[in-house]
Amino acid sequence: MKTKSKTPREAGGSATLLEVARTAGVSAATVSRILNGGTRVSASKREAVEAAIAALNFKPNLLAQSLKRGRSMMFGVLTQDVDSPFFAETLLGVEAALSGTGYEPLIASGHWNPKEEADRIRRLLARQVDGMIVLFGRLSNDELQRFSEHVPVVATGHELRAPRALAFRLDSELGGYIATRHLLDLGHRSIAHITGDLAHADAVDRLAGYRRALAEAGVPGDERLVVSGNFKEPGGVMAANRLLDAGVPFTAIFAANDQTAYGARLALYRRGIRVPEDLSLIGFDDLPSSLYTTPPLTTVRQPMFEVGKLAARSLLKLVEGEPADVEIPELSLVIRETTRRLR
Structure with a gap:
């Protein structure tokens, strides 16, 4: 039968x-x-x-698909620091956008070193990736365009429009202005700023936003209240200690990113300074951990998950020969419990 x-x-x-x-x-x-x-x-x-x-x-059958299309079905992704929660959020966005497309990310780190970044991209190109996502870094626009002669390139933290290359960046100057304006609106006038690494354009822009907000409010800037950090927690600890040891009075700190704010918060805790009762503190990024600090951190939100998705979706379009115009995500103020009105 x-x-x-x-x-x-x-x-x-x-x-x-x-x-x-x-x-x-x-x-x-x-x-x-x-x-x-x-x-x-x-x-x-x-x-x-x-x-x-x-x-x-x-x-x-991804192998059959790639052979048929003459593609590897891999996108190279150059990040700067795989341990950073900032870059982790962005990479999660890239993965989310590629889910279900048949493409997989191949990730390498450049560590903010232009020679190392270029070397990592060349290694990814040797793996026959179909396109490149470059997350921030110190490569010039000319270098990005040269790499786009091999495969389409989408970069964040740059500004570039070319036939096979697209780059966009968020408005860090506006973010620095928003953070400082929030403290000014709460009555603070002696506002310290812990910068990021000033070799980074974002750190320079946030400092410029801080200065613009003070100038618009008619508050004289005091350069003794501007100290250098490095976008890392230990840098925040050391910078906050330098501020306190200098003896110049201040009532609030704008930290260049959330990780710096975490370090500053620890330094203040060790000195017996309460946040926000004695001193207000605001960060920048809105990392997931900022919701769980003690107290939860007021910050300027950079939608890095959405930035990762936007970069990946733009690259998918470039690879298919389609236009990849982008609508750049906006920054926003997230008010939690580390800032309060000056009494």
């Missing part, structure tokens, strides 16, 4: 692309476009295909 042959799913295996197409009510070509990261598919069809893929346990 003949028995009915089982489908791959009934046999415990993966379904075929044709079965996914039939279940979703679309053509096999539509399924293929979605799997290959194509963007010219309606939201309803994409949802139907994704539901069919989940229901049928469909696992695409």
Whole structure:
């Protein structure tokens, strides 16, 4: 007696692309476009295909896909510090945007060293990546454009528009202004600033925003209240200690990023200075940990998860030869419990 042959799913295996197409009510070509990261598919069809893929346990043959398309289905991602919670948020955004596209990120670190950054990119290119995401760093626009002659490039922390290269950056000067303006609105006039590493454009811009806010409020800037940090917690500890040891009175600190604020908070705690009762403190970034500091940190939010998603989605478009115009995410003030009105 003949028995009915089982489908791959009934046999415990993966379904075929044709079965996914039939279940979703679309053509096999539509399924293929979605799997290959194509963007010219309606939201309803994409949802139907994704539901069919989940229901049928469909696992695409990525090797066959890459051979057919002449692509590796890999994107190189150059970060600066894989241990940094700032970059971790951005990388999570990249991964989220690439999920379901068939592309995988291949990550390397440049450690804010332009020679090392260039070397890491060349190594990624040797792996035949189909595109590059460069997260901040110190490469020049000219260098980014030269790399884009090999593969499309999307970079953050730069400003660039070229046929195969796109770069965008958030407005750190505005962020520094927002942070300082918040403290001014609370009645503070003696406001200290712990900078980031001033070799970084973002640190320079945040310092400029701090100075602009003071100038607009008619508050004379006191350079004794501006001390250098390095965007790291130990730098925040040392900078806060220098401020306190200098003997110049102040009632609030604007730290160049949240990690610096964490270090400053520790230094204040060790000196018996209460936050915010004795001194207000504001950071910059809105890292996930800032919600759980004691007390929770007031900060300027940089939507780094969304920045990572935007970079990856832009690169997908460039690889497909589509225009990749971007709407740059906005910064916003997140008021928690480390700032209060001056009494």
